[in-house]
Amino acid sequence: xxxxxxxxxxxxxxxxxxxxxxxxxxxxxxxxxxxxxxxxxxxxxxxxxxxxxxxxxxxxxxxxxxxxxxxxxxxxxxxxxxxxxxxxxxxxxxxxxxxxxxxxxxxxxxxxxxxxxxxxxxxxxxxxxxxxxxxxxxxxxxxxxxxxxxxxxxxxxxxxxxxxxxxxxxxxxxxxxxxxxxxxxxxxxxxxxxxxxxxxxxxxxxxxxxxxxxxxxxxxxxxxxxxxxxxxxxxxxxxxxxxxxxxxxxxxxxxxxxxxxxxxxxxxxxxxxxxxxxxxxxxxxxxxxxxxxxxxxxxxxxxxxxxxxxxxxxxxxxxxxxxxxxxxxxxxxxxxxxxxxxxxxxxxxxxxxxxxxxxxxxxxxxxxxxxxxxxxxxxxxxxxxxxxxxxxxxxxxxxxxxxxxxxxxxxxxxxxxxxxxxxxxxxxxxxxxxxxxxxxxxxxxxxxxxxxxxxxxxxxxxxxxxxxxxxxxxxxxx
Amino acid sequence: xxxxxxxxxxxxxxxxxxxxxxxxxxxxxxxxxxxxxxxxxxxxxxxxxxxxxxxxxxxxxxxxxxxxxxxxxxxxxxxxxxxxxxxxxxxxxxxxxxxxxxxxxxxxxxxxxxxxxxxxxxxxxxxxxxxxxxxxxxxxxxxxxxxxxxxxxxxxxxxxxxxxxxxxxxxxxxxxxxxxxxxxxxxxxxxxxxxxxxxxxxxxxxxxxxxxxxxxxxxxxxxxxxxxxxxxxxxxxxxxxxxxxxxxxxxxxxxxxxxxxxxxxxxxxxxxxxxxxxxxxxxxxxxxxxxxxxx
Numbered sequence: 001x002x003x004x005x006x007x008x009x010x011x012x013x014x015x016x017x018x019x020x021x022x023x024x025x026x027x028x029x030x031x032x033x034x035x036x037x038x039x040x041x042x043x044x045x046x047x048x049x050x051x052x053x054x055x056x057x058x059x060x061x062x063x064x065x066x067x068x069x070x071x072x073x074x075x076x077x078x079x080x081x082x083x084x085x086x087x088x089x090x091x092x093x094x095x096x097x098x099x100x101x102x103x104x105x106x107x108x109x110x111x112x113x114x115x116x117x118x119x120x121x122x123x124x125x126x127x128x129x130x131x132x133x134x135x136x137x138x139x140x141x142x143x144x145x146x147x148x149x150x151x152x153x154x155x156x157x158x159x160x161x162x163x164x165x166x167x168x169x170x171x172x173x174x175x176x177x178x179x180x181x182x183x184x185x186x187x188x189x190x191x192x193x194x195x196x197x198x199x200x201x202x203x204x205x206x207x208x209x210x211x212x213x214x215x216x217x218x219x220x221x222x223x224x225x226x227x228x229x230x231x232x233x234x235x236x237x238x239x240x241x242x243x244x245x246x247x248x249x250x251x252x253x254x255x256x257x258x259x260x261x262x263x264x265x266x267x268x269x270x271x272x273x274x275x276x277x278x279x280x281x282x283x284x285x286x287x288x289x290x291x292x293x294x295x296x297x298x299x300x301x302x303x304x305x306x307x308x309x310x311x312x313x314x315x316x317x318x319x320x321x322x323x324x325x326x327x328x329x330x331x332x333x334x335x336x337x338x339x340x341x342x343x344x345x346x347x348x349x350x351x352x353x354x355x356x357x358x359x360x361x362x363x364x365x366x367x368x369x370x371x372x373x374x375x376x377x378x379x380x381x382x383x384x385x386x387x388x389x390x391x392x393x394x395x396x397x398x399x400x401x402x403x404x405x406x407x408x409x410x411x412x413x414x415x416x417x418x419x420x421x422x423x424x425x426x427x428x429x430x431x432x433x434x435x436x437x438x439x440x441x442x443x444x445x446x447x448x449x450x451x452x453x454x455x456x457x458x459x460x461x462x463x464x465x466x467x468x469x470x471x472x473x474x475x476x477x478x
Numbered sequence: 479x480x481x482x483x484x485x486x487x488x489x490x491x492x493x494x495x496x497x498x499x500x501x502x503x504x505x506x507x508x509x510x511x512x513x514x515x516x517x518x519x520x521x522x523x524x525x526x527x528x529x530x531x532x533x534x535x536x537x538x539x540x541x542x543x544x545x546x547x548x549x550x551x552x553x554x555x556x557x558x559x560x561x562x563x564x565x566x567x568x569x570x571x572x573x574x575x576x577x578x579x580x581x582x583x584x585x586x587x588x589x590x591x592x593x594x595x596x597x598x599x600x601x602x603x604x605x606x607x608x609x610x611x612x613x614x615x616x617x618x619x620x621x622x623x624x625x626x627x628x629x630x631x632x633x634x635x636x637x638x639x640x641x642x643x644x645x646x647x648x649x650x651x652x653x654x655x656x657x658x659x660x661x662x663x664x665x666x667x668x669x670x671x672x673x674x675x676x677x678x679x680x681x682x683x684x685x686x687x688x689x690x691x692x693x694x695x696x697x698x699x700x701x702x703x704x705x706x707x708x709x710x711x712x713x714x715x716x717x718x719x720x721x722x723x724x725x726x727x728x729x730x731x732x733x734x735x736x737x738x739x740x741x742x743x744x745x746x747x748x749x750x751x752x753x754x755x756x757x758x759x760x761x762x763x764x765x766x767x768x769x770x771x772x773x
Binding site for chain 1: 487488504507508511512515516518520521523565566569573663664665666669672673675676677678679706709712713718743744745748760769770
């Protein structure tokens, strides 16, 4: 198996879909002009293998593992197995003592202060070669890598950075930049520019050190083991309930196209009758240009009825982080549907349609919903039964025979009366009722979860904890 | 089918594009180079205003090719994208036949062959791109605007560079065009389409590239002001905004500042002109607030 095929296999194990055709394209992309330069090779492989920008992060970290500094190998021969084996042999039994050789001259007897000083000078002067050497040196001196330990390297990075006193170095760089160039006559702006520049420089250094640590770990433990330790879920597999801030941000970006798909799916259900009735007047008129032959019949445009969606979202504490995602989804949906009414509930329920004014920042809308909307009734613990009965009492006109009802929540009602008869009534009136549950299916119906009672009256109850599951739901609608 | 390559090397791509004032990055040059070598379409994605459409135009200009553009919209169909029979002309042909010969000399068969020939075909952009004798660049703009069912219409031309017309047979490309598709990612494109293309994500440029771009577009800008614009835009792009400033907006901003006769930036000037960069009131408020409290 050649290196590219091996790399493709690893990508697939990450959950990135790579078809056979794409793999062939990647092999064809190994044109001699692209092999001399590691960056060009990376871009060529990315262009042929990665078709979704959210997969790029995973691709890059795997590329670094598979095509580390040894990329020059590729230019000699078309990544033969022998070369690869050779590398493996050379790499085995490596330990930190060998790396002092890698660090080049100037290692050995330097003190911590001297290294930091040299780093500072190299960063200020943007000397790439010296930076590379110094990054290697810092790792040799401070990371204290222990061979054979199955760790991802974050700890070594932390240890190296702490020894370099990275925050102090960043502040020093910032001040130096400030002194060096007084760009504008505005102190605030100068300060800001210098901070940005310094942060960028330090980020660059961190990346170099990270690359170096990773390289040594690969030499120690091999590619596959390293790929496994670095494995992070792809965006579509991230558990929404546990997403970090950055992941949440990326998720939000991914929701918009999905909501558009959902909108077109719900609309499509009535568009199947592709052509409307024959439009006689227009057909005759058109035929005049052709001497009265009815050569081209004109049809009326089919009437596309706008999908009518009613959304009920649980915003209680037990689904707090999911609630944020829910609101994002509601926000994205309301830009796609003209007839959407959204309601939020905990134990009380309130209509939140008007909060999603598209001109304002979504975060502001969420803040207003949390502070202004009347979704709390007694104690702020979910009470699905009460929320539902209030819903039909206050807005009896909301659900019509044309509505699709989407309920988002974990159906944990704190042992209150579930009032299933109300959902039954809603389900009878509406076209569809879908329930999206952010809880793992294994936990359903345990404790105060009453999924089962409600599910009788839903067209479908689905576990939606990741973007992929949400996509599956949207695809199913067709 | 001729199979000459348009570009010699990635560097050649970069230099040619620079010759027409398009500053590219390694990602962009590699994709364009591969598109030429592998003869595959390039699907370009990325935020608005980062030069997706411009890339196709520049490649056309740099290679002296003709640019054929298909602007996508909801409701685009075969007759607008591929080809259409010219009914009126066909009818005239039939009537002329009746006048001249009273249907004796020519049989119906001959007539049929006649009216379903290329003479009576109205070529639309896709067909035109592959039947052209000269080198062409085909730009399929905002492909995410067409419905997912209509995408199928593009597949034959994207993978085989041919168009099948039932009455005529299959028309193959005389010269393979360079094909670029752009998408604003407003919806997920089908796997079938993505599989046939190389993928290029054009993100906001880094500061040096952006400064280069501005310098090309606004040649009489002072170096000091250019530096400040670069740093200012970089700062703003890091903020959590609804719509980050695009490259075209920073070019507009540079022009604005020059027109106002400004040599150095300060908060007051930035505050007065920031509406060129940011288009949402909430974004302007966020940006100004963050810039003023950073000490």
